[in-house]
Amino acid sequence: MSNRADQLQGGSLVVVGTGIKAISQITIEAQSTIEHADKVLYLVPDPLTAAWIASHNDSAESLYRFYDVDKDRNDTYREMVERVLTFVREGRRVCAIFYGHPGVFSTPGHECIRVARHEGYEASMLPGVSSLDCLFADLGFDPGVQGCQSFEATDFLIHRRPVDTSSPLVLWQIGVIGEWSLPTEPCNRAGLTALAGALVALHGHDHAVTIYEAAQAVTMRAHVSVVPLSDLASSNVTPISTLYVPPSSPPQLDQELVEELFGKPASTTSTSTEQRNDPTSTAKRH
Amino acid sequence: MSSLLEFLTELSTNSESLENFSRDPEGTIDAAGLSSSEKEALLSGESDRVWNLLPSEMVAGRFPPPNVTITITLIVIKFGNTAE
Numbered sequence: 001m002s003n004r005a006d007q008l009q010g011g012s013l014v015v016v017g018t019g020i021k022a023i024s025q026i027t028i029e030a031q032s033t034i035e036h037a038d039k040v041l042y043l044v045p046d047p048l049t050a051a052w053i054a055s056h057n058d059s060a061e062s063l064y065r066f067y068d069v070d071k072d073r074n075d076t077y078r079e080m081v082e083r084v085l086t087f088v089r090e091g092r093r094v095c096a097i098f099y100g101h102p103g104v105f106s107t108p109g110h111e112c113i114r115v116a117r118h119e120g121y122e123a124s125m126l127p128g129v130s131s132l133d134c135l136f137a138d139l140g141f142d143p144g145v146q147g148c149q150s151f152e153a154t155d156f157l158i159h160r161r162p163v164d165t166s167s168p169l170v171l172w173q174i175g176v177i178g179e180w181s182l183p184t185e186p187c188n189r190a191g192l193t194a195l196a197g198a199l200v201a202l203h204g205h206d207h208a209v210t211i212y213e214a215a216q217a218v219t220m221r222a223h224v225s226v227v228p229l230s231d232l233a234s235s236n237v238t239p240i241s242t243l244y245v246p247p248s249s250p251p252q253l254d255q256e257l258v259e260e261l262f263g264k265p266a267s268t269t270s271t272s273t274e275q276r277n278d279p280t281s282t283a284k285r286h
Numbered sequence: 287m288s289s290l291l292e293f294l295t296e297l298s299t300n301s302e303s304l305e306n307f308s309r310d311p312e313g314t315i316d317a318a319g320l321s322s323s324e325k326e327a328l329l330s331g332e333s334d335r336v337w338n339l340l341p342s343e344m345v346a347g348r349f350p351p352p353n354v355t356i357t358i359t360l361i362v363i364k365f366g367n368t369a370e
Contacts, residue, residue, distance in 0.1 A: 023298035046333070047342035048294050064343055216333040218297050218304050219311075 010091035013084065013116045015109050017102040017128020020214040022048040025129040030097075031056065033126065037095035039087040043080065043108070044099045045240075046216055053097060063108075077108040084112045088121050101130035105152070105172060131242060132170065134214035138222045139244060141168065146247060153177050153195055153243070165202055166251040171195070171243040174211075187237040195243075196232040203248040205230040210244040211237060290339055293318045 014033050019025020026049075034040055034053060040060040042053050054060045066079045084096045096102075102109040103125050116123035132150065135141065141148075147167040153174045155161070163169055177191025199209070206228050213223040227235050232243075259265055293315075297304045307314040315325045327335040 021298075023295060046337050047340040048291065048298070048337070050342070051291055051340070052295065062343060217294060217336065219294065219307065219328055219336070220331050220333055 011088035011094065011116075011121050013088050013094045013096060013112060013121060013123040015096045015098065015102045015112055015123070015125045017109075017126070017130075018042075018044055018049050018053075018097055018099050019129035020100055020131050020134050020216065021129075022046050022217045023052045024218055026052075027126065027128065029126055030128065033095050034097065036093070038092035040095045040097065041080075041084050041087070042097035044097065048217060049099065057095075073107075077111060080108045081111045081115055084108075085115055085119070088116055088123075089119070101128040101133070103127070104130040104132065131172075131214045131240070134222065135170065135212055135242060135244065138214065138224065139210060139212065141244065143168070146251070154191070157191075157194055157198060163202055165249045166247045168247060169245040171245065173239070174243045175237040175239045175241045186239065187241075189233070192235075192237060193233040196229060199232070199245060200229050203229060203245065207245070207248050209246070211235055212242045212244055213238065213240050289318060290320055290324045290336075293320060294336075 014037070016027075016030035016033050018030065019027075035056050037057060038059065040053060040057040041063055042050065042060060043063040044050050044053070050062065063080045063083060066076045066083070068076070084094060087094045096109070096112050098106050098109045100106070109125065113123040113125055136143065147164075148170060149163060149167055150170040150172070151161050153171045154177045156171055157177065174192060174195060175187040177188050177195060179188055179191075199207075208226050208228055209232060211223070211225040211227065211232075215222045223241075225235065255265070297307055303314075311329060312325070315328055320328070324339055327339055330336075
């Protein structure tokens with residue numbers, strides 16, 4: 001029986017991310033991969049990162065041209081994947097670059113790897129800095145304290161995803177709810193209104209939520225806007241806005257299990273438990 | 287290469303330069319010899335204003351949308367034809 005190496009075709013693919021903040025969040029391993037690739041293809045949201053990529057590999061080619069108004073994003077992504085695979089099939093060491101983390105909210109990032117492996121090519125992904133990583137840093141939100149529920153906003157709405165109101169909720173792409181092609185407006189108001197209604201039903205009108213956009217360059221700041229849910233539908237939102245919804249109810253404590261795990265009644269262990277679930281607590285856990 | 291591009295690249299890759307900019311944005315921009323429009327854009331903190339001053343294939347304000355598509359599972363129920 002032949003081993004995997006015998007079965008692999010000559011070309012290879014590594015998918016890397018450039019982070020959210022232009023240039024400064026590119027990892028050392030991503031940089032090295034870009035520099036040593038035979039062919040580089042990229043999809044990044046700013047000209048600064050594009051110029052940096054071009055200066056680190058002469059073969060760099062943008063995938064941006066596959067976007068178009070009124071064009072189904074699935075078609076756009078299919079064409080991007082096909083373009084990347086063209087060079088892998090030629091036997092080249094290909095590096096495909098997507099902004100943020102290339103595997104977080106990146107349909108073409110995953111699809112490139114799936115197709116390449118299916119065709120017998122070596123393919124891997126290197127992690128990058130996602131907007132969720134930036135959100136953790138900028139909002140001081142640690143998912144280890146109260147957990148973290150995360151959904152794409154359209155997916156959240158149309159599938160009526162069940163939500164635990166005692167745990168933080170992160171909703172992505174709140175400005176492009178229901179959009180299937182390149183958005184021509186910064187925000188789809190009908191979609192945002194539907195989202196606001198669903199969240200009001202869960203948390204009430206007065207619950208304060210945070211509209212967040214990570215900084216795109218070192219000279220810029222993250223956009224952080226705290227609004228009550230009653231104002232969300234009319235708030236300033238863009239295609240890259242993310243919504244952070246803090247908990248509105250306390251978590252349910254399983255008294256019996258607490259006693260079983262900690263060897264004492266819940267009343268005597270409540271201090272540590274409450275501290276761990278208090279978003280305002282600055283206590284560092286290791 | 288534009289001097290704005292060089293300036294931003296330097297700040298993005300050198301923490302000491304970035305610290306100087308954070309301490310004295312206007313002075314750092316002036317020392318780099320950037321134009322008044324570049325200075326205004328940088329001080330505004332608005333990404334589109336800065337990106338618009340750099341050579342780009344991208345249409346202003348139309349950066350790539352987030353890269354995810356949602357799968358909608360349609361369950362089609364086919365009713366049997368009782369006439370058959």
